[in-house]
Amino acid sequence: MDTPARTQSTRLDPYVDRYAARTAGMTASEIRALFAVASRPEVVSLAGGMPNISGLPLDVVGEAISGLLRDNGPMALQYSSGQGEPELREQITEVMRLEGINAHPDDVVVTVGSQQAVDLVTRVFCDPGDVVICEAPSYVGALGVFKAYQCDVVHAEVDADGLVPEALRQAIAAVKAAGKRIKFLYTIPNFHNPAGVTMTAERRLEVIDICRREGVLVLEDNPYGLLGFDQEPMRAIRADAPDGVIYLGSFSKTFSPGMRVGWALAPHSVREKLVLAQESATLCPPTFNQFAVSAYLREHDWQGQIKQMREMYRERRDAMNEALHDLMPASCEWNVPAGGFFVWLKLPPGVDAKGMLPRAVTARVAYVPGTAFFADGFGTGYMRLSFCYPTPERIREGVRRLAGVLEAEMELRETFGASAPPRRIGGGYDGPTSDLT
Amino acid sequence: MDTPARTQSTRLDPYVDRYAARTAGMTASEIRALFAVASRPEVVSLAGGMPNISGLPLDVVGEAISGLLRDNGPMALQYSSGQGEPELREQITEVMRLEGINAHPDDVVVTVGSQQAVDLVTRVFCDPGDVVICEAPSYVGALGVFKAYQCDVVHAEVDADGLVPEALRQAIAAVKAAGKRIKFLYTIPNFHNPAGVTMTAERRLEVIDICRREGVLVLEDNPYGLLGFDQEPMRAIRADAPDGVIYLGSFSKTFSPGMRVGWALAPHSVREKLVLAQESATLCPPTFNQFAVSAYLREHDWQGQIKQMREMYRERRDAMNEALHDLMPASCEWNVPAGGFFVWLKLPPGVDAKGMLPRAVTARVAYVPGTAFFADGFGTGYMRLSFCYPTPERIREGVRRLAGVLEAEMELRETFGASAPPRRIGGGYDGPTSDLT
Numbered sequence: 001m002d003t004p005a006r007t008q009s010t011r012l013d014p015y016v017d018r019y020a021a022r023t024a025g026m027t028a029s030e031i032r033a034l035f036a037v038a039s040r041p042e043v044v045s046l047a048g049g050m051p052n053i054s055g056l057p058l059d060v061v062g063e064a065i066s067g068l069l070r071d072n073g074p075m076a077l078q079y080s081s082g083q084g085e086p087e088l089r090e091q092i093t094e095v096m097r098l099e100g101i102n103a104h105p106d107d108v109v110v111t112v113g114s115q116q117a118v119d120l121v122t123r124v125f126c127d128p129g130d131v132v133i134c135e136a137p138s139y140v141g142a143l144g145v146f147k148a149y150q151c152d153v154v155h156a157e158v159d160a161d162g163l164v165p166e167a168l169r170q171a172i173a174a175v176k177a178a179g180k181r182i183k184f185l186y187t188i189p190n191f192h193n194p195a196g197v198t199m200t201a202e203r204r205l206e207v208i209d210i211c212r213r214e215g216v217l218v219l220e221d222n223p224y225g226l227l228g229f230d231q232e233p234m235r236a237i238r239a240d241a242p243d244g245v246i247y248l249g250s251f252s253k254t255f256s257p258g259m260r261v262g263w264a265l266a267p268h269s270v271r272e273k274l275v276l277a278q279e280s281a282t283l284c285p286p287t288f289n290q291f292a293v294s295a296y297l298r299e300h301d302w303q304g305q306i307k308q309m310r311e312m313y314r315e316r317r318d319a320m321n322e323a324l325h326d327l328m329p330a331s332c333e334w335n336v337p338a339g340g341f342f343v344w345l346k347l348p349p350g351v352d353a354k355g356m357l358p359r360a361v362t363a364r365v366a367y368v369p370g371t372a373f374f375a376d377g378f379g380t381g382y383m384r385l386s387f388c389y390p391t392p393e394r395i396r397e398g399v400r401r402l403a404g405v406l407e408a409e410m411e412l413r414e415t416f417g418a419s420a421p422p423r424r425i426g427g428g429y430d431g432p433t434s435d436l437t
Numbered sequence: 438m439d440t441p442a443r444t445q446s447t448r449l450d451p452y453v454d455r456y457a458a459r460t461a462g463m464t465a466s467e468i469r470a471l472f473a474v475a476s477r478p479e480v481v482s483l484a485g486g487m488p489n490i491s492g493l494p495l496d497v498v499g500e501a502i503s504g505l506l507r508d509n510g511p512m513a514l515q516y517s518s519g520q521g522e523p524e525l526r527e528q529i530t531e532v533m534r535l536e537g538i539n540a541h542p543d544d545v546v547v548t549v550g551s552q553q554a555v556d557l558v559t560r561v562f563c564d565p566g567d568v569v570i571c572e573a574p575s576y577v578g579a580l581g582v583f584k585a586y587q588c589d590v591v592h593a594e595v596d597a598d599g600l601v602p603e604a605l606r607q608a609i610a611a612v613k614a615a616g617k618r619i620k621f622l623y624t625i626p627n628f629h630n631p632a633g634v635t636m637t638a639e640r641r642l643e644v645i646d647i648c649r650r651e652g653v654l655v656l657e658d659n660p661y662g663l664l665g666f667d668q669e670p671m672r673a674i675r676a677d678a679p680d681g682v683i684y685l686g687s688f689s690k691t692f693s694p695g696m697r698v699g700w701a702l703a704p705h706s707v708r709e710k711l712v713l714a715q716e717s718a719t720l721c722p723p724t725f726n727q728f729a730v731s732a733y734l735r736e737h738d739w740q741g742q743i744k745q746m747r748e749m750y751r752e753r754r755d756a757m758n759e760a761l762h763d764l765m766p767a768s769c770e771w772n773v774p775a776g777g778f779f780v781w782l783k784l785p786p787g788v789d790a791k792g793m794l795p796r797a798v799t800a801r802v803a804y805v806p807g808t809a810f811f812a813d814g815f816g817t818g819y820m821r822l823s824f825c826y827p828t829p830e831r832i833r834e835g836v837r838r839l840a841g842v843l844e845a846e847m848e849l850r851e852t853f854g855a856s857a858p859p860r861r862i863g864g865g866y867d868g869p870t871s872d873l874t
Contacts, residue, residue, distance in 0.1 A: 287695030
């Protein structure tokens with residue numbers, strides 16, 4: 001209770017020995033630090049995953065919101081249920097039908113973005129030391145949640161066809177051999193963040209089969225599923241395993257992230273727990289936002305809007321791919337994503353993406369180093385490049401700057417020698433991670 | 438992974454042995470079950486704590502929101518920082534200044550209602566088994582959070598002047614003697630939910646002094662502070678103990694609960710942890726809602742609006758107090774709250790509020806039984822009556838029905854004999870609770 005020192009640089013935390021054990025796992029993510037950098041206008045940010053919402057019809061949104069205040073103002077501004085508004089949950093089942101999911105609105109829980117759905121699912125299932133199996137790499141925001149709940153993350157590799165079934169089998173076997181409990185597999189099957197890959201239909205069935213045999217629940221996170229560039233939406237894992245999957249969806253990428261409206265579709269008994277967890281966390285998700293999203297879906301050609309978004313993002317994907325081809329050193333490798341926001345780039349041997357970042361920012365380009373997407377320190381030889389937000393011209397300029405930084409880096413390395421290559425380069429599964437041993 | 442039985446009444450939970458230990462503490466609150474009942478139009482609900490927002494100027498709100506979409510749409514619909522929008526945090530410091538708080542916007546964290554602030558503070562501070570000291574009675578939603586984080590709640594009595602300092606001292610001593618760690622005191626100093634009482638200025642200084650000496654952090658929850666009927670806002674506890682208090686505020690009672698915008702003001706080092714916890718929980722609180730509240734505060738005479746609300750609630754408080762005087766059995770006791778939403782009613786000896794509730798609902802009146810507001814099973818002889826939502830006429834009708842139910846109950850008890858009175862009646866502190874022994 002002593003007065004903390006007022007000088008920023010010497011400030012001590014008088015509460016340092018009072019926090020919960022879990023709080024030690026809450027650390028500023030690499031993405032967070034980058035948000036400050038990326039917001040400077042002279043920097044081309046290929047770092048953030050902010051959707052480009054410049055195409056949204058603000059007049060339509062404004063009209064929909066004015067209408068809902070006029071017609072339902074007192075309800076939209078009032079408390080509502082922890083589970084979410086019935087009309088929106090009905091509409092959510094229609095959205096999911098595009099991916100082959102046949103669900104009842106009663107099994108949907110509305111959340112404050114799908115980030116909160118990851119939080120609530122983890123809250124309901126995971127004691128400290130429980131294992132969550134994640135793809136290698138995996139979404140940094142989900143890894144942060146698992147860490148905050150003191151879970152052990154065990155990675156299983158992805159390749160160009162998504163999660164590798166054999167890697168999943170081996171990860172499960174290793175965890176079981178170590179006597180630990182697996183609470184779920186966390187997977188992003190479509191247009192993976194950060195890997196950009198999509199799990200094939202065959203692999204989905206194989207993953208369902210493995211998880212059913214092994215008694216592993218699947219947490220299917222699908223923010224980008226409707227943002228494929230060249231194809232109709234894939235059939236969700238949930239569509240073929242209604243009792244073994246908790247499915248997470250979001251309006252952040254197809255409408256507005258600032259509304260923070262996502263959802264979980266869960267087996268009935270799990271849904272009940274999630275509603276209780278939501279009531280404890282927020283009493284109810286924001287009523288107003290649910291009415292606003294409902295009105296937008298009802299009054300606007302939202303599927304036509306998504307079609308426009310897909311075309312915009314495809315153009316940017318193409319711009320990034322062309323620029324990478326034209327400008328990057330030949331020893332770089334990357335995928336060409338069929339949808340979503342991200343290219344996952346493998347650097348020439350010996351280059352450390354995290355170490356190089358300050359020099360990149362000095363050269364006015366930002367990215368996310370690969371290590372952010374692993375719980376175990378791997379990923380130094382990778383970076384995530386986002387093509388969602390900048391214009392094609394800015395993307396090309398960003399890649400040009402990045403190529404310059406990388407070439408300088410490689411010259412330095414040739415002159416002074418490279419450090420050892422990161423262990424996971426090569427993509428093969430290399431056994432249980434350090435979390436288990 | 439077996440298919441659960443489809444019949445509601447025989448449905449088994451296939452996940453029952455997979456949940457986290459904390460999930461056992463997540464149970465449907467008595468208030469939750471009541472929401473369903475209270476929503477039937479023929480029932481006079483004196484149960485829910487929903488603010489009456491019928492006086493809100495929907496045209497002003499609509500205009501403010503149209504304007505923000507026009508001027509700042511792409512920002513309002515986008516992701517934002519985990520801490521919250523700078524303009525709103527600045528305005529929040531102005532709101533808190535009405536209670537004598539001198540704070541920097543940098544120490545404010547915006548939350549999804551102040552419920553989420555209780556959740557995040559508990560997340561950051563409490564390991565399973567840690568003790569939170571709560572008033573007896575205390576807010577049911579906060580007790581639910583503490584239970585979900587596996588805290589032990591130890592109660593300290595309130596009387597007509599708020600938390601009893603001697604009860605606080607004894608509670609702290611008992612916890613320390615039991616070798617447990619106290620993480621904070623949770624207190625609602627103004628127009629207490631459910632007790633209706635307000636902590637006197639002298640008591641506030643005494644509580645600060647006790648907590649400073651004993652090294653106990655104070656969590657000051659203040660949703661109703663600006664809703665006093667006959668007086669200017671009291672000076673917040675935080676105003677006199679900036680380093681020892683986390684202060685929680687909310688726009689739910691002074692503007693709109695459906696917006697879910699609340700906040701925590703915390704010592705600097707704690708604020709940093711809360712931002713990390715918020716990022717993990719939601720990435721960011723809803724951007725749109727923050728812009729909307731900002732615009733409302735900027736463009737509307739919000740203090741004038743609160744004055745109208747205070748007059749409306751005072752009229753309802755008076756209606757309830759008069760009806761209780763006119764209609765209830767002489768052996769009932771209750772306080773006359775100087776603000777807020779709630780009357781805390783002590784029933785005649787032997788009457789069990791929870792047991793009587795089904796008969797009350799049959800008579801088309803609802804309330805919350807006192808047991809909801811204790812972590813330890815006390816409170817059977819009490820009920821919370823809300824005067825915030827129904828009209829004065831409905832309040833009178835509700836009290837009339839309640840008096841009828843109570844008289845019938847007392848007749849029954851006279852005929853068949855009463856059960857033992859609940860232990861905590863009388864208001865004195867009676868030692869450490871069952872949580873500690």
